[in-house]
Amino acid sequence: MTRVAKATGLRLGGFILVLWAVATIVFLAMKAIPGDEVDAILGPGSNASDEAVALAIETHGLNKPLVIQYLIQLKSIFTLDWGISFSLDDPVIDVIAEQLPATLTLAFAALGLAWALALVMALISVFGRFPWRIISMIEVVSAALPHFALAIVLIVFFSTWLGVLPPVSTRDPISIVLPALTLALPTAGFLGQVMRESMMDAMEAPFAVSARARGETTIGLFRRHLLRHAILPAISLAGWAFGSLMSGAVVVEEVFARQGIGKTLLSAVGVRDMPLVIGILMVIAAVYCFVTIVVDLVEAAVDPRVGKAA
Numbered sequence: 001m002t003r004v005a006k007a008t009g010l011r012l013g014g015f016i017l018v019l020w021a022v023a024t025i026v027f028l029a030m031k032a033i034p035g036d037e038v039d040a041i042l043g044p045g046s047n048a049s050d051e052a053v054a055l056a057i058e059t060h061g062l063n064k065p066l067v068i069q070y071l072i073q074l075k076s077i078f079t080l081d082w083g084i085s086f087s088l089d090d091p092v093i094d095v096i097a098e099q100l101p102a103t104l105t106l107a108f109a110a111l112g113l114a115w116a117l118a119l120v121m122a123l124i125s126v127f128g129r130f131p132w133r134i135i136s137m138i139e140v141v142s143a144a145l146p147h148f149a150l151a152i153v154l155i156v157f158f159s160t161w162l163g164v165l166p167p168v169s170t171r172d173p174i175s176i177v178l179p180a181l182t183l184a185l186p187t188a189g190f191l192g193q194v195m196r197e198s199m200m201d202a203m204e205a206p207f208a209v210s211a212r213a214r215g216e217t218t219i220g221l222f223r224r225h226l227l228r229h230a231i232l233p234a235i236s237l238a239g240w241a242f243g244s245l246m247s248g249a250v251v252v253e254e255v256f257a258r259q260g261i262g263k264t265l266l267s268a269v270g271v272r273d274m275p276l277v278i279g280i281l282m283v284i285a286a287v288y289c290f291v292t293i294v295v296d297l298v299e300a301a302v303d304p305r306v307g308k309a310a
Helices: 003-032 037-042 050-059 066-078 092-127 132-144 147-161 173-203 206-213 218-236 238-255 261-270 274-302 304-309
Strands: none
Touching (some): 037 050, 092 132, 092 173, 092 218, 147 238, 218 274
16 A cells, blocks of 8 residues: 555544544533423424324434434434434534635635734744744733634724724625634634744754855745744644634634524534534544644645655
8 A cells, every 4th residue: 555545544534533523512502401402303391282292293203212313313424314403494414514615714714814813922032123022922921812802902903992893794805804804813823923933043044044144035044944934834834723713713603693604503412413513524524633633734835844744
């Protein structure tokens, strides 16, 4: 077996293992939530007849042992037969297909913004006259900020005080700025620390010392030698960062009344809409795995040593 085939097999196996783990954990968690599943199907406080209740139980297999329900759930997931949403009465796949683009747009916008902010902070730390320890403190505070608190601060500052950005999402593209900034700032704080450490180490490396001795300008040194060292850690962490942004979207979409699978997921959990909850989390896990694979390929393209080590 070639090294490429082996690496592909390992990634595919890890992909399936992640999906199975997510499906199992979500199934057990939803079963552990207090409340009657029939109420979730027929609606809270429903005056449905005994026949309707019995039909709902039979249709969704709630009269079967838990293990059988679990196996049926796994089969439906891996055959892409995700059923009908209890609360929306629409096919789960259709609901996800309608909501996913908005969340992906928000997550990629936040990731790009986080990379840009992190790179600026790293450059100020390395080349600026501003004390890098103060920049580091700002990065630590940013990384520690919870999304809901940061969202409130940004709404008060940019919407209430300055009145330059809308506090809720609309069809206007500018309304994505505050949600993206809310997601990006904590991620930028973490990435900025990693970028700065990498650039400072590169500045002391023999190739950088030799380049400066040859009269290399600061811009030339950054463009030809330091930029790759700065972006490599950011690329390596992109998979983690994207997963963090997707999970953060659950809160941010609710705060900014923005359409997306995060807001839909929160509503689905509240009404125990198990098919929709499992479907959304499976898609999030699949997107995370896909992004991780893309990140590995990009990292290998930027630094061939990574590809040889895989």
